[in-house]
Amino acid sequence: MSKLRVAVFASGQGTNFQALADAVRDQKLDVTIELLVCDKPSAPVVERARLAGVDAFVFKPKDYPSREAYETEIAAELERRGVGLIVLAGYMRIVTPVLVDAYYGRMINIHPSLLPAFLGVNGIGQAWEYGVKLTGVTVHYVDGGLDSGPIIAQRAVEVEQDDTESSLAERIHATEQALLPWVVQQIAHGRVKLDGRRVAIG
């Protein structure tokens, strides 16, 4: 059986991209990372992809008349490469129905909070300001709303007494880097079933 082909979308550091690439390299994740999609040519994740031998589709949103225009181009590229799963991993752009409709149930996002708490940008900072004692990480299918799709997996991260926002962020990022490859592996092995808002694994 041929491996699931994955496209990773990212805008920044690319630590979650790296976690996936490392898991593939270490044969802990049975997929092919077919493509990195990045909307920021100067983002460190672009160099990570090069070092990992992963092709990159790098674009500037400004070069296109609309979101739909660049997404149509991306969708064609994904189609051509037989991509079966999109992983949004720190991709800081709104995704439109061009991709959402084409990939519903085959596009996931990782978010640094226990959704539906602290959705949108800066989930870690929001939780820190609120003063919660528990936060965490969520991986969910992407639907048309803001971080609102069916939840696949969540992991808790405790806020410790002597935490700063940055020490908390470190533990959340470490949790992301563990959870995301695990979820992608479950999907790759056909263990994840989506039914309405319910997601069963195994």
Add this chain to the structure above:
Amino acid sequence: MSKLRVAVFASGQGTNFQALADAVRDQKLDVTIELLVCDKPSAPVVERARLAGVDAFVFKPKDYPSREAYETEIAAELERRGVGLIVLAGYMRIVTPVLVDAYYGRMINIHPSLLPAFLGVNGIGQAWEYGVKLTGVTVHYVDGGLDSGPIIAQRAVEVEQDDTESSLAERIHATEQALLPWVVQQIAHGRVKLDGRRVAIG
């Protein structure tokens, strides 16, 4: 040193009242439960208080012209009895500034979700419908908003693959019954410090 005097407010079954009363009986919780306040004369919690030898202030909201009217009466009773901590444990009424202002920092609430997710009524059902993989229990100080006060403690409860809403509710209630006496004990021993939205324990 005299023990902290606690008033428990409840409207229904009173399982959290019972958890507190049992902890006091078993000398695991160093407070006096001075009073049960209940807005439903037929609620099972009233009988639990009787069996535990706890006085009850039972009232019918309809007998009063306003919320403020019955709360003023309750506040006087609490004052008379030297109550130093109010625990809202399944009390299904809005609390007004009459009590909130008099007891800010000395009134806590237990809520069956990981706040700020799923606030308001039926926190368990809301989380179940949403399809989260992690929910839990929150104990927080009561402020003027809806379940919005500073968070003292949170415990996670995983949603299992074969859960029903009612099996999930059972584990959440068990978690409440463990967490609430623990938090009250921390307060009784002066270990809980409130500073703005931050709460430190220990």
